[in-house]
Amino acid sequence: MNISILGAGAWGTALAISLAARHQVQLWGRNADVMQAMQAVRENKTYLAGFPFPPQLQASDDFQQAMSHASTDDGLLIIATSVAGLRPLLQQCLPYHPKHVVWLCKGFEEGSQLLPHQVVRQVLGDDTLAGALSGPSFAQEVARGMPCALTIASSSAELCQHVVNAVHGNAIRVYSSDDVVGVEVGGAVKNILAIATGIADGLGLGLNARAALMTRGLAEISRLGAALGGHVETLMGLTGVGDLILTCTGDLSRNRKVGLALAQGKSLEVIVQELGHVAEGVRCARAVKNLAESLRIEMPITNAVAGVLFDDVPAQQMIARLLARDAKQELR
Numbered sequence: 001m002n003i004s005i006l007g008a009g010a011w012g013t014a015l016a017i018s019l020a021a022r023h024q025v026q027l028w029g030r031n032a033d034v035m036q037a038m039q040a041v042r043e044n045k046t047y048l049a050g051f052p053f054p055p056q057l058q059a060s061d062d063f064q065q066a067m068s069h070a071s072t073d074d075g076l077l078i079i080a081t082s083v084a085g086l087r088p089l090l091q092q093c094l095p096y097h098p099k100h101v102v103w104l105c106k107g108f109e110e111g112s113q114l115l116p117h118q119v120v121r122q123v124l125g126d127d128t129l130a131g132a133l134s135g136p137s138f139a140q141e142v143a144r145g146m147p148c149a150l151t152i153a154s155s156s157a158e159l160c161q162h163v164v165n166a167v168h169g170n171a172i173r174v175y176s177s178d179d180v181v182g183v184e185v186g187g188a189v190k191n192i193l194a195i196a197t198g199i200a201d202g203l204g205l206g207l208n209a210r211a212a213l214m215t216r217g218l219a220e221i222s223r224l225g226a227a228l229g230g231h232v233e234t235l236m237g238l239t240g241v242g243d244l245i246l247t248c249t250g251d252l253s254r255n256r257k258v259g260l261a262l263a264q265g266k267s268l269e270v271i272v273q274e275l276g277h278v279a280e281g282v283r284c285a286r287a288v289k290n291l292a293e294s295l296r297i298e299m300p301i302t303n304a305v306a307g308v309l310f311d312d313v314p315a316q317q318m319i320a321r322l323l324a325r326d327a328k329q330e331l332r
Contacts, residue, residue: 001166004028004070005078006089008035008059010047010277011104012080014139017048018172020057027059028066035061047277051143067096076100076166078133083107084283086116090123100162101130102152106187107280108287113294115184115228129159132180133167134187135238136246138253142172149173151239153183175238182234185225187243189288191255191281193217194247195305198259199315209319213301214248220299224288227295255281262308263315285309300325 001023005016008029016027029035038044038059042052053059060066070077077098081089083105093101101124103116114122120130131154142148152163152174160176168174177183193214200209221244222235234240247253258279261271268282289306292299304322307313313321 002069002072002075004066005080007080010139013044013048014143016057017051017143020054025057026066026069029061032061035059048143071096071098079103083109087119099129100159101128102133102163104133107284108188110283110287113287113291117180129156131159132183134183136242140252145171147171149238151175151177151183153177153180179231179234181228182225182230183239185228185230186221186235186240188284189221190244190247192285192302192305194253194255195259195281196301197248198256199263202260202263214244217301218244220301223297227297254279268309282309
């Protein structure tokens with residue numbers, strides 16, 4: 001199968017390496033010098049150093065070539081940009097009329113507060129077969145060939161089967177779902193909760209506090225998911241509980257690293273500069289907070305994280321505010 005992956009960050013590169021064991025894969029990035037160097041040394045030294053490219057993987061900044069490669073009837077276009085970069089990249093893709101489109105990004109678009117599938121529909125329309133590929137997956141482990149499980153979510157059974165044919169195999173298992181909203185909400189909000197658990201761990205609050213934050217955070221995900229039309233059952237699966245566990249506890253989690261650094265008193269500007277990668281939970285926190293307020297959904301952990309990120313609330317004060325809340329029934 002011809003597969004093009006647009007976006008040469010860590011996750012896009014890792015998936016390209018994995019899929020190139022069975023398919024002809026083109027990895028596209030917009031920086032010509034970076035992509036030429038990547039093709040020459042056969043490695044992404046900037047975002048995924050130490051993982052050589054298979055022969056079937058080609059890296060290039062030639063957008064037309066990447067789109068032509070994936071725009072055949074049996075091709076697959078995978079968009080591996082951030083949520084912020086999704087809309088402008090889709091607008092670039094529009095003239096090529098790709099038949100099968102999948103995105104990897106997790107979050108809500110700032111300003112519009114739209115989920116990725118809503119952005120895709122606005123730009124590409126309803127005729128494109130499109131879906132979200134999500135789940136608990138650290139790039140380094142996928143590139144290493146270690147086992148993981150993902151979910152392809154789409155209203156199109158044809159698209160789901162096409163992605164299963166392309167991605168399922170070797171160390172990657174792929175499950176299908178028609179609950180795009182549930183899958184995307186789980187993937188978005190868990191990043192905010194990873195920042196919260198990173199803060200708690202950085203302050204040395206212990207495993208009890210971590211478990212409480214993750215569990216009550218899952219309640220927030222479920223409330224928002226249900227309000228937007230997602231299924232609570234989806235949030236008990238890979239793209240909800242599974243991704244939440246990985247991102248909140250894994251040392252490779254960028255969002256968890258943000259929380260750990262906030263607990264040390266570092267500014268957000270310094271943290272982002274030191275990280276060198278996009279941490280989607282930072283951008284997502286404000287959008288989810290505003291959306292929850294407009295829907296009148298109670299999301300105290302999300303609000304607390306947004307306070308630390310954008311209102312200069314000290315991390316210790318964030319925890320104190322959460323602990324000071326009135327007692328409530330757990331299930332309502």
